[in-house]
Amino acid sequence: MSENVLITDIFTKFQHSLDSDQETREVIRTICKEIDQISREAVTYLQIIHHKEEGIAQACQKTRGLFEKAREGYMKLKEAVPPTDYFKYHDHWRWVTQRYSFLISLVIWLEVGVLASHETVADILGISAVEEKEGFHLDIEDYLIGLLQLCSELSRLAVNAVTRGDYNRPLQISRFVMELNAGFRLLNLKNDHLRKRFDALKYDVKKIEEVVYDLSIRGMLPKTQEDKPEDEKSNEAA
Incomplete structure (x- = not known):
């Protein structure tokens, strides 16, 4: 009887852990959905570069405004993701972060014709550029x-x-x-x-x-x- 109680306690703790993980994932999914929508708007703005030279500067300016909104989203992600669990949840924001790296690099190239560094992209998104075992980074x-x-x-x-x-x-x-x-x-x-x-x-x-x-x-x-x-x-x- 005591062994059964012990097993029940163990699996009850497992369920609490699973519930907590699921709650964290739901929060992360919601935030990622928001920043993904912002990135889609940015892609739409920048399509003008394929049609006419006029308006590129304005499109870059509008896109930078969207980057500010995305930065707020990444700040929420930093708060939602436990420092030790970055790679556990990384797949949730991997693809959208790759898109932001592309968009930021494109805007900087259009503006000044140079490569956006790893540090610059991370700074615009408001996250660390240092590869760490713990903590949110690019x-x-x-x-x-x-x-x-x-x-x-x-x-x-x-x-x-x-x-x-x-x-x-x-x-x-x-x-x-x-x-x-x-x-x-x-x-x-x-x-x-x-x-x-x-x-x-x-x-x-x-x-x-x-x-x-x-x-x-x-x-x-x-x-x-x-x-x-x-x-x-x-x-x-x-």
Whole structure:
């Protein structure tokens, strides 16, 4: 009889633990649903980059406003997730965080043409950039997958920029993506999701190269300062 009581007590504690875990997951799901909806709005705003140059600055500004709302959501996540259980619940916000890494990187590239660092993305989301065993942070893999998504979006932009007569943008994209590609090749990636996603980068690079090559053979590439004749450079300097 006493053994049965002991077993009952043990399983009662298990049920309490399961109930608590389920409650935490429900809170996390609700918050993630909110920040996911905000990210979808941001994606909608930024679709203008594929249609016209005018309005890109305004779209970036509106998107930054959405990042502020997302930051509030991540603050709620930090409070809801026990410091020791980050990886236990990580799958709930993994995909949306990858999307935010992509969106933030895209906005910064559109604004100033540079790579958004891991620390910058984490700071905009209001979370730590330090990889820790405990505590809420921006996982490096989520950040890197966001950059790979950025490359795919830029390869699409390279094509659409040409259709609207912008021949400078593909060159800018080509230089940036080539540098990113070189950076990724420095990583010793294992055979997992990140590796598979990286393997798709070669198709983005190929698409961009084809756009630049097509512009080149048609004589439509804008001349850089280095390409200009010496006398032309001298006249500009004068």
